[in-house]
Amino acid sequence: MPSDRGFKELPHTADRAIRVWAPDPAGLFAEAARGMYALMGARTGAKTASIRTFESAGPDLESLLVAFLSELIYLAEGERLAFTRIRGRAGETAEGWDLKVDMEGESLLSMSKSVKAATYHHLRVNRFAGRCEAEIVFDV
């Protein structure tokens, strides 16, 4: 029986793409991070090296997802950190969506692949009863 959350790589000629699913938007963000780190081939240390909070607001979940993944890409390359324990809350507001994510991360020992960016290419967060999913294309 398929898990209620996870990610799967999709074919793409030159870049990398994943399908991500979870019961709710916050879970989707955590799975997207997991999928991206898998594409990166991220290898982390054992000890918690950093605890961070990421907060953002945007008109839609797609812009928050790109902003969140862009933050993780920067932290991976700029600070050598990967966040493997992610708990978040995403809530609808009058203007769109608010996101608050608490993240615990480890030192990034190595990455086998460079991910340049998370793109908006055909990005859509689809929400069904008890399930969210999205397809994300990464520039590599």
Place this chain on the structure above:
Amino acid sequence: MIRLQDMIRISDYEWEIPRSRRADMRVPVRIFATRKMLENVLDDGSLEQAVNSATLPGLIGPVVVMPDMHQGYGFPIGGVAATAYPQGVISPGGIGYDINCGVCLLASGIEFDAARPHLDTLATRLNTHCPSGVGVEGVLRVTVPELDRVMIEGARWAFKNGYANEQDLARTEENGCLEDADPAAVSDRAKQRGREQIGSLGAGNHFIEVDVIEDVVDSAAAAAFGLRQGCLALQIHCGSRGLGHQVCTDYVQEFQAAVRRFRIELPDRELVCAPMDSPEGRAYLGAMRAAANFAFANRRILAHSARRAFEEVFAGKEKGWHLSQVYDLAHNIGKVETHIVDGKPVKVCVHRKGATRAFGPGAPGLPQEFRQTGQPVLVPGSMGTSSWVLAGMEASMRRSWGSSCHGAGRVMSRAKAKREIRGDALRRDLEGRGIMIRAGSMSGLAEEAPAAYKDVDAVVEIVAAASLARKVARLRPVAVIKG
């Protein structure tokens, strides 16, 4: 999905998707390809992406697609689009995350037969002096004020600091410096990434390759370019590293609001854009030019390091070891150029994403020695196949916004390449064919296997047949350094 019957055949090498194909298209799409090549890309999404690109506001003339086209994100790879300047838009996604990713070619007078016993050492020295790999830091670390100077001056910064000579600058697109770069429009995060990575190659499809000049097709142009049959040459393929990636990330995000403000409807949010005469458009132009200049300087520092490797290996042993610049050009960039539209010179912003400038004889901005030949056009193949040096032709100005192809173009996904090709077996195969390999990872090597790419010779045949560029020389790889 675009079908073959949706296209009009102009010639054996040129096709058109008319504006009538979709209601939101503002201009047609012109594709340089054979029927067989078109059939091979019908289901990879690149033609759909070209049609999406044809919806941008302010486009002038057709969106052009090169024969090395393949699926990208937003724009297709191999796409060229021109927008009216300054009232048209600029689209960061039409330039790409690796701003001014490009190729530099240097040539030597070292005969391949004389060099053969030293190639293993040369590959090792190049690998030592030119840092490569994921997240690897460069040979320099500069302060933020110094980085600002790099972003303003580009290759001129490298010249002032002893990493380049005057000929290097003269033989670089735009002399290695885009005017009106604005470091203030570049985020602190982008600068942080840039100051650590300047002078590094990166990973992915970036490489340094030692080649032998196998065939000279046009001896006069080859002589003007400094290419001698049977001698070694060196290609460097890289761009603006994390600095450019961050600039594009920042502005793609910022432009999400801009398209709402300017009420621009787009079929794909990765195509977000802003008028060039708007505050958002001006800021991106300044930041993109700053990143492009960083990339010009980065390739100069790598070329300097490569020259050091050649000197260490060949000085005192072989004559002609000095590496002279042939040309350095961008294949992910947006530039304001003057093109003839409806018989009149018009300033346009040419977006080239996976396409190379290919100005013909007499074009402004070319150094004296290239005025008769046209600009060198560098078309790297995959690491086991030929690369080509072409010369830009006048017809490219009428047909393709002065542009040509930028490489072979992928046909196989990275995931599939890794499933079907073993990196260690590929390395043995390439070394068995006389190609030294230095690679950061075997899986990365497998992703870049020659089988993952189109036949570069077939790609070059098309741009030559369409008179966008003509053949000058074919190069064969003998050593490859990959991150």
